[in-house]
Amino acid sequence: MIISYSKIIEGANFSPLAQTEVSYQAQQLICLDDSGYIARIIEPSDSDYAAIKQIAQANDTLTTLRPNQYILPGFIDLHVHAPQWPNAGLALDRPLNEWLDTYTFPLEAKYQDLDFAKTVYNDLVQELLANGTTTVLYFGTIHNTANLELAKACIQHGQRGFIGKVAMDNPDQTPDYYQDASAQVAVDQTEQFIQQLNELNQTTDLKQTPVITPRFVPSCTPDSLKGLGDLARKYDLPVQSHCSESDWESGYALEHYHMRDAEVLDHYGLLTDKSVMAHGTKLTDHDYQLFEKQGVAVAHCPISNVYFGNAVLPVKRVLTHHVKTGLGTDISGGYSPSLYQNMRQAVMSSRMLQDGVDNQLPADKRGVADSALSVKTAFYLATRGGAESLHLQTGKIAEGYLADMQVVSLQNDFQTETSDNIFEKLMYQTSKADIDQVYVQGERVK
Numbered sequence: 001m002i003i004s005y006s007k008i009i010e011g012a013n014f015s016p017l018a019q020t021e022v023s024y025q026a027q028q029l030i031c032l033d034d035s036g037y038i039a040r041i042i043e044p045s046d047s048d049y050a051a052i053k054q055i056a057q058a059n060d061t062l063t064t065l066r067p068n069q070y071i072l073p074g075f076i077d078l079h080v081h082a083p084q085w086p087n088a089g090l091a092l093d094r095p096l097n098e099w100l101d102t103y104t105f106p107l108e109a110k111y112q113d114l115d116f117a118k119t120v121y122n123d124l125v126q127e128l129l130a131n132g133t134t135t136v137l138y139f140g141t142i143h144n145t146a147n148l149e150l151a152k153a154c155i156q157h158g159q160r161g162f163i164g165k166v167a168m169d170n171p172d173q174t175p176d177y178y179q180d181a182s183a184q185v186a187v188d189q190t191e192q193f194i195q196q197l198n199e200l201n202q203t204t205d206l207k208q209t210p211v212i213t214p215r216f217v218p219s220c221t222p223d224s225l226k227g228l229g230d231l232a233r234k235y236d237l238p239v240q241s242h243c244s245e246s247d248w249e250s251g252y253a254l255e256h257y258h259m260r261d262a263e264v265l266d267h268y269g270l271l272t273d274k275s276v277m278a279h280g281t282k283l284t285d286h287d288y289q290l291f292e293k294q295g296v297a298v299a300h301c302p303i304s305n306v307y308f309g310n311a312v313l314p315v316k317r318v319l320t321h322h323v324k325t326g327l328g329t330d331i332s333g334g335y336s337p338s339l340y341q342n343m344r345q346a347v348m349s350s351r352m353l354q355d356g357v358d359n360q361l362p363a364d365k366r367g368v369a370d371s372a373l374s375v376k377t378a379f380y381l382a383t384r385g386g387a388e389s390l391h392l393q394t395g396k397i398a399e400g401y402l403a404d405m406q407v408v409s410l411q412n413d414f415q416t417e418t419s420d421n422i423f424e425k426l427m428y429q430t431s432k433a434d435i436d437q438v439y440v441q442g443e444r445v446k
């Protein structure tokens with residue numbers, strides 16, 4: 001049957017097939033329905049290709065790509081601190097706890113100023129979209145009015161946001177100018193934000209999801225962790241936190257709870273199949289087993305981990321344990337808003353893990369065998385890995401998936417005889433300026 005679609009994009013596309021495989025199609029019609037899904041993909045060999053293309057041309061709903069343009073799924077960033085955007089690129093030479101106290105908490109405290117919040121959040125959301133990122137898992141601040149501004153910026157500019165009011169009530173680990181006044185306040189404000197966001201969602205088709213967000217074990221008290229675990233269960237919502245990010249962080253849990261920090265979060269009901277834990281550089285095999293059992297995902301933040309992680313996350317090992325894994329920029333522990341840059345760093349860090357870095361050691365003692373990631377796996381993490389972590393039907397160019405896509409130009413188009421060459425060049429050479437179009441749920445947002 002010949003039907004018309006709300007938009008059709010004609011061109012070549014790459015899409016993840018599996019953790020180590022990517023599919024390439026040289027020419028297809030990607031047909032979108034009016035709820036923002038890919039309704040149908042039509043091959044040039046299909047008998048109705050020409051007729052459907054002609055209808056779209058007549059309706060002015062066809063976009064035909066140039067020969068050097070490629071469609072990719074939109075990226076999913078699993079870890080962004082929205083309020084830290086003004087600090088991107090600053091102070092990365094300090095250890096995590098010092099960086100938080102000296103640079104991060106003073107900046108986050110400023111978001112009681114709504115004008116400041118609006119300015120920063122509008123800029124950040126547009127910047128991430130311009131970099132091809134269509135869904136983001138955000139930490140906000142402790143301030144609900146500012147967190148709502150972040151949600152409004154996502155709606156206005158057309159990005160799918162998962163947004164958490166940050167809970168941090170431990171007076172020993174948070175400054176008095178930036179903390180929740182008590183565990184009860186942290187939990188009540190989190191519940192209030194859930195309700196406020198649900199109300200805001202009545203006004204839009206692009207739903208923003210509230211996320212339970214204990215900052216990390218050190219900045220919360222046992223009472224707030226327990227209250228937040230109860231909320232996660234009551235509302236069946238995603239949870240995000242930092243877990244085993246550094247020697248200091250994992251040491252804190254051992255010293256104060258005599259448990260690993262993953263176990264502390266699990267004890268309070270915060271590890272569920274909707275939980276996304278950032279970093280995890282210090283997780284053990286025992287923790288991976290716990291994550292697999294509970295269905296917890298890891299947000300791998302390869303740039304940030306170079307500065308604060310104290311180790312390289314062995315992504316292949318994590319995947320071998322069947323732990324869902326995606327990528328995060330961790331602005332501003334990571335300096336770049338681009339998941340392309342993070343895919344590259346994921347590959348580079350994994351190769352350094354495999355070879356080792358101490359040139360005084362013999363080759364066979366220097367590294368961790370079988371650690372190197374391919375760029376195809378990095379692409380998987382930025383697309384399907386993120387989507388699986390958030391239970392989203394996206395991250396793939398396929399029928400029945402959300403039409404979250406980016407159209408990228410390959411400028412340096414020498415040596416492009418094979419689709420693998422084209423794919424590798426796109427992964428390693430794309431910059432923001434090469435991302436020509438971005439679609440979220442079928443709407444063009446760049």
Ligand SMILES: Nc1nc2[nH]cnc2c(=O)[nH]1
Pocket residue numbers: 081096100104215216242245304308330333
């Ligand atoms: N990278 C990073 N780690 C944290 N641990 C607790 N808070 C933070 C943060 O803002 N950034």
